[in-house]
Amino acid sequence: xxxxxxxxxxxxxxxxxxxxxxxxxxxxxxxxxxxxxxxxxxxxxxxxxxxxxxxxxxxxxxxxxxxxxxxxxxxxxxxxxxxxxxxxxxxxxxxxxxxxxxxxxxx
Numbered sequence: 001x002x003x004x005x006x007x008x009x010x011x012x013x014x015x016x017x018x019x020x021x022x023x024x025x026x027x028x029x030x031x032x033x034x035x036x037x038x039x040x041x042x043x044x045x046x047x048x049x050x051x052x053x054x055x056x057x058x059x060x061x062x063x064x065x066x067x068x069x070x071x072x073x074x075x076x077x078x079x080x081x082x083x084x085x086x087x088x089x090x091x092x093x094x095x096x097x098x099x100x101x102x103x104x105x106x107x
Contacts, residue, residue: 006105009034027083049087056089065097 018031027044042050049068056066068087078084 008105025061044082045083045085045087053089063094065094065101067092067097 001088013035015035017033019028020031028047030042030047031039032042033039043094053068055068057063064107067090069090071086071088073084073086075084078086
């Protein structure tokens with residue numbers, strides 16, 4: 001049974017995707033519009049994390065899951081030009097991640 005808080009979007013649910021840099025800003029945003037009229041805007045830090053997580057699983061010959069969590073980095077930890085809010089990989093095992101996802105959404 002699907003979790004009432006989990007939104008599963010299929011390719012046919014997406015009307016369009018726009019990547020853009022708002023006037024007066026330096027970082028990219030991604031706007032996703034859905035057939036049901038819903039819209040979401042993802043900031044660059046979120047998209048960067050999604051890309052890293054996706055690549056770590058999709059392009060790896062054996063890896064099945066990765067979890068990233070938001071961390072608020074200190075000035076000492078933060079790289080110049082990067083957000084202090086970063087999605088960083090946890091040490092959670094693939095088995096634990098997959099078990100958690102199965103509880104949220106079962107196919």
